Amino acid sequence: MFEKSIKQLSAGLAAGEFSAVELATEFLQRAKALNGQLNAFITLNEDLTLAQARAADATRAAGHAGALTGVPLAHKDIFCQEGWRTTCGSKMLENFVSPYSAHVVENIARAGMVTLGRTNMDEFAMGSSNENSYFGAVKNPWDVNAVPGGSSGGSAAAVAARLAPVATATDTGGSIRQPAAFCGVTGIKPTYGVVSRFGMIAYASSLDQGGPIGKSAEDCALLLNVMAGFDERDATSVERATEDYTRDLAQPLSGLRIGLPKEYFAEGLDAEVARAIDAAIAEYKKLGATIVEISLPNTRMAIPSYYVIAPAEASSNLSRFDGVRYGHRAAQYDGLTEMYEKTRAEGFGWEVKRRILTGTYVLSHGYYDAYYLQAQRVRQLLANDFAAGLAQCDVIAAPVAPTAAWNIGEKTDDPLAMYLADIYTLGVNLAGLPGLSHPIGFAGNGRPIGMQLIGNYFAEARLLNAAHQYQQVTDWHTRAPVL
Amino acid sequence: MKWEVVIGLEVHTQLTTKSKIFSPASTAFGAAPNTQTAVVDIALPGALPVMNKSVVDKAIQFGLAIGANVRRRSVFARKNYFYPDLPKGYQISQFELPVVEGGAITINVDGVEKTINLTRAHLEEDAGKSVHEGMVGMTGIDLNRAGTPLLEIVSEPEMRSAAEAVAYAKALYSLVTWIGICDGNMQEGSFRCDVNVSVRPEGQKEFGTRREIKNLNSFRFIEQAVKSEVRWQIETIEDGGTIQQATVLFDPDTGETRMMRSKEDAHDYRYFPDPDLPPLVISEEWIERVRSELPELPAAMKTRFESQYSIPAYDAGTLTASKALAAYFEATVAAGADAKLSANWIMGDVSATLNREEKDISECPVSAAALASLIKRVQDNTINNKTAKDVLRKMWETGDAADTIIERDGLKQETDTGAIEAIIDGVLAANAGMVEEFRAGKEKAFNALVGQCMKASKGKANPAVVNEILKQKLA
Numbered sequence: 001m002f003e004k005s006i007k008q009l010s011a012g013l014a015a016g017e018f019s020a021v022e023l024a025t026e027f028l029q030r031a032k033a034l035n036g037q038l039n040a041f042i043t044l045n046e047d048l049t050l051a052q053a054r055a056a057d058a059t060r061a062a063g064h065a066g067a068l069t070g071v072p073l074a075h076k077d078i079f080c081q082e083g084w085r086t087t088c089g090s091k092m093l094e095n096f097v098s099p100y101s102a103h104v105v106e107n108i109a110r111a112g113m114v115t116l117g118r119t120n121m122d123e124f125a126m127g128s129s130n131e132n133s134y135f136g137a138v139k140n141p142w143d144v145n146a147v148p149g150g151s152s153g154g155s156a157a158a159v160a161a162r163l164a165p166v167a168t169a170t171d172t173g174g175s176i177r178q179p180a181a182f183c184g185v186t187g188i189k190p191t192y193g194v195v196s197r198f199g200m201i202a203y204a205s206s207l208d209q210g211g212p213i214g215k216s217a218e219d220c221a222l223l224l225n226v227m228a229g230f231d232e233r234d235a236t237s238v239e240r241a242t243e244d245y246t247r248d249l250a251q252p253l254s255g256l257r258i259g260l261p262k263e264y265f266a267e268g269l270d271a272e273v274a275r276a277i278d279a280a281i282a283e284y285k286k287l288g289a290t291i292v293e294i295s296l297p298n299t300r301m302a303i304p305s306y307y308v309i310a311p312a313e314a315s316s317n318l319s320r321f322d323g324v325r326y327g328h329r330a331a332q333y334d335g336l337t338e339m340y341e342k343t344r345a346e347g348f349g350w351e352v353k354r355r356i357l358t359g360t361y362v363l364s365h366g367y368y369d370a371y372y373l374q375a376q377r378v379r380q381l382l383a384n385d386f387a388a389g390l391a392q393c394d395v396i397a398a399p400v401a402p403t404a405a406w407n408i409g410e411k412t413d414d415p416l417a418m419y420l421a422d423i424y425t426l427g428v429n430l431a432g433l434p435g436l437s438h439p440i441g442f443a444g445n446g447r448p449i450g451m452q453l454i455g456n457y458f459a460e461a462r463l464l465n466a467a468h469q470y471q472q473v474t475d476w477h478t479r480a481p482v483l
Numbered sequence: 484m485k486w487e488v489v490i491g492l493e494v495h496t497q498l499t500t501k502s503k504i505f506s507p508a509s510t511a512f513g514a515a516p517n518t519q520t521a522v523v524d525i526a527l528p529g530a531l532p533v534m535n536k537s538v539v540d541k542a543i544q545f546g547l548a549i550g551a552n553v554r555r556r557s558v559f560a561r562k563n564y565f566y567p568d569l570p571k572g573y574q575i576s577q578f579e580l581p582v583v584e585g586g587a588i589t590i591n592v593d594g595v596e597k598t599i600n601l602t603r604a605h606l607e608e609d610a611g612k613s614v615h616e617g618m619v620g621m622t623g624i625d626l627n628r629a630g631t632p633l634l635e636i637v638s639e640p641e642m643r644s645a646a647e648a649v650a651y652a653k654a655l656y657s658l659v660t661w662i663g664i665c666d667g668n669m670q671e672g673s674f675r676c677d678v679n680v681s682v683r684p685e686g687q688k689e690f691g692t693r694r695e696i697k698n699l700n701s702f703r704f705i706e707q708a709v710k711s712e713v714r715w716q717i718e719t720i721e722d723g724g725t726i727q728q729a730t731v732l733f734d735p736d737t738g739e740t741r742m743m744r745s746k747e748d749a750h751d752y753r754y755f756p757d758p759d760l761p762p763l764v765i766s767e768e769w770i771e772r773v774r775s776e777l778p779e780l781p782a783a784m785k786t787r788f789e790s791q792y793s794i795p796a797y798d799a800g801t802l803t804a805s806k807a808l809a810a811y812f813e814a815t816v817a818a819g820a821d822a823k824l825s826a827n828w829i830m831g832d833v834s835a836t837l838n839r840e841e842k843d844i845s846e847c848p849v850s851a852a853a854l855a856s857l858i859k860r861v862q863d864n865t866i867n868n869k870t871a872k873d874v875l876r877k878m879w880e881t882g883d884a885a886d887t888i889i890e891r892d893g894l895k896q897e898t899d900t901g902a903i904e905a906i907i908d909g910v911l912a913a914n915a916g917m918v919e920e921f922r923a924g925k926e927k928a929f930n931a932l933v934g935q936c937m938k939a940s941k942g943k944a945n946p947a948v949v950n951e952i953l954k955q956k957l958a
Contacts, residue, residue, distance in 0.1 A: 080529045088528065100522055102529055199529040206758035235533050235760050313758055316561050319572020320526040324624065340565055363563070363753035372755060 001026055002162035003480065006071055006219045009165060013060065013070045020056035020070030024049050024114050027072050031116060031163040034483055037144065040157040042077050042135045043085050044117040052114045059112050068226060069112030074164035076155050077118040078125055079210070080199040081105045084115070088201045089123040089133040089151075092321045092328045092347035102199025103231045104168060104210050111226045116164050119154030123349045124318065125172055125203040127151050128418055129411065130179070132351040137408055140182060141481040146405040146447055149179030155213045156183035160448075161483055166214040166223045170200060172207045173306055174400070174425025177437035180213055181400035181450025184439040186467060186477060187213040188220050191457050192432035193238035195224075196231030202317040204310035205236075207429040216477050217438060217467035221245040224460065240458070248465040254288030256466060259393030263299040264424055270403040276449040277399060280440040280470070284397070287469050294389040294396065298381045302426040305382065307419055308362050308375035309430070314352075315359025321347060354415065383431040386454070395466055396454040399424050404443040428454055436463040439476040448476075484721075485685040488713050489693075490648045490678060491640035494655055495633045496665040497609065497673040498541045504608050504632035505532030505575060505760075512671050516614065516625035524611075524630045526570035531759050534559075538632040539763065541664040542582045542606055543773040545634060548662050548780055549601060551586025553770055557605075559760045563753045567624050568611040576635075578754045581605035582763060588638075588658065589782070590650040599651050600639040606763075607633050634664070640679065640690065645709035649702050652676055656702075661781055661806050669700050676705055680712045682720070691716070692726040696733050696740055708733035712740045784809055792822035801830050807844045811851050818855030821862055828858060832875055849878050857885035867946055870894050897944045900952065903936075906944060907952055910935045921957060929953070 012018055035041050056070035080086050080098035087093045122132040130138040130153025138153040140146035141161035148157040152169035156179035159167050169176045171189035180187030188211050195210035212223035224245045231237045323329035323343030330342030362371035401421055411418045428435040437450045455463045471477050503510055506521040522530040546553040560578035583604035590597050609631040614623035642648045656674055660667040676699045681691035696708045716726055728746040781803045788799035802812045815825040861871045877888045921928035936949045
């Protein structure tokens, strides 16, 4: 049951092998049994889950079932969901029950999918290890001493541990791809604007993008079909015809040109990761792909550019958490200023404070040009790099992270080391391109290794097609941790 | 030393749209607190702003009306600061690239025309309100107003007196209400002025240090505040002091300005382009559509009135002071009344009565058609001017038609020469003394005799006929 693909679950529901309530109950039991160990969920709410499952069964009984009706999933705790506690991993929103639902949540509900729970994450999606959650670190299901990656660590861990068949996630600088890689699952960050940000709690608005995490590329494609779509409530949502992201899955890869950016395979890349990528590329060649070396010369500037732009936007986006209307408010204060100071000092964790301070600084009078504007210029250079690179190939293959998952606590005292680990994922967000991560093997210590595929704007179907074909001839994505 | 006053205005006009600038919530005034708020207006987590296109229409209208450049691409920026009535912790405004640039407005002070150039006009959202009434030991927040669309109109520092500042504010007010982008309700805050004031020795090129008087919501306050501020600045300098850049508030009770915050306390707003909103791109077609829907503007209408109705420039200017007044005039003429007589009546008795009753022309109980039928009775000599004034008063009070009142009260003027001659003969016989005086060269006596004749006819005799016959008889 827990190893089934979405397609198989859907078929089982359609054939009456099990009901949505039975399915949800089984997954909930597993989640409850293992969450103490993994901390993948912040909130499980059996009543709400089963009510959704019963509604899905009723829809099916009435003959109105769609392809995904009754299929359960987990939501990253960043998507507002009416009636559910929506914390964003923060003390600030510890008791916040959203009065409305995100576009993504609405779409998924309309498809009849059943919410199993709300997954853990780095506070306000700021982090690469999921150690920045007010609700505690998430453990990597492959090794509970390892981080699961971040910020969508809860979603990746839940799928890897088979606590949920698929999960929603978001990616601002790698937050879908990197935890997917660390946990041995598949995830895709779509082109900026494909998935509505309405109701998705903002970290860095010009970079944030929702996407699916699943066991396979096929599962991701099916969930993306439901998540994506124009939304007039998000002014950055792209208005274009709806796509079926599964349409090209079966296409053979003969003639596919894979670009390898030389800057991504230079100093700093762990030898085990490099070897795993070599092996994966060899598989792709067997499937008919050809390899071209490309150059993305400004790659190393992605880190400073990202760590100016993202905190700048975050410093403004997080101003609304002021204790006035909802969320945490300090118990004792004298006057307005102290109410703000204490509320925000108590409500935010260290990494969030660090980024608010950084962002406030780079936007300040006299520094704006030197930092923010300069970072925006670099951002354009990075986009130009990708445009030139993608003119020479169909997809770019790259590492997701320099290493496999590190140990919990290993980098918590060194934020800079943590930031540097984002080097291979940030560029995609700065350029607004789609990026996919799929498992390609394991490090010597048994921790998963992933590989990234980067495509041109709106080339999601192509990326999913490539990963799916790879997954037809390999079994890394079917491996599950022993729990 | 002679001092020159330099004044520039920043006017916040609330735009008349049904929904807010970035949310679908209603902008109607006076609802129960926090009932007109969408997720964006309360700044719930995950809420996003979406541009209301009808707000842009209004900005384009304004730009076209003042002959400004409507930018094909303008940018929304975030102005960051913390305040409880500012739910997002930033205001969405326009900073470096505003939607409207340049343009000008003509003002008239004591018959002298002057052109005031505008710097820019940009779109932004209003904040909510803090509520203190009925709160004990706390402050309430009402976010109904949060997100109401504003067009902030910034002038060049080209006004040189309180009178010019008021004239500019009035001209701007007249324009925005004329084109219908603002309801002009100053009590409800639909038109609020920030006035920048500085003084400099006459002949000096550099501007003096300015102080900004915030949030003036009546023309009288603008005048009082500017005068008080100018007096204070000159006194301060003449006493050997210097002016520090500051924001001040005007207290209508004392008639004085007082410091709100100094330059040192000024916020660093950390403006940056709002990543939630793509640049506002306005196509040529959009501008042309708005242009085709733009009403005739006051200046053009004034010129047309002068030529089409052959009325003096003064009359045309007065009648085009508001769109409703102009429409009333045109309707009166269209109903068959003489243009000049219509102008006289509207600028005279009609306006005077409205003023006395503190009513707007739109609330006038006598319709344009009804006024026209009255004027026509003057034109065709059915009644004389003096009787017409009484009839208008009765129309005003009862709502009856002019002809009904004339008929009922027997006010039709006597034009039959035989009947008038008989009245005159009677008057001459009874006032031999006056006749003597007139013959002795006292012209005044003639008017007195006319008066007696009118009295004898109970005001109904045609004064022109009386004059003529009387002249003949006394010749």
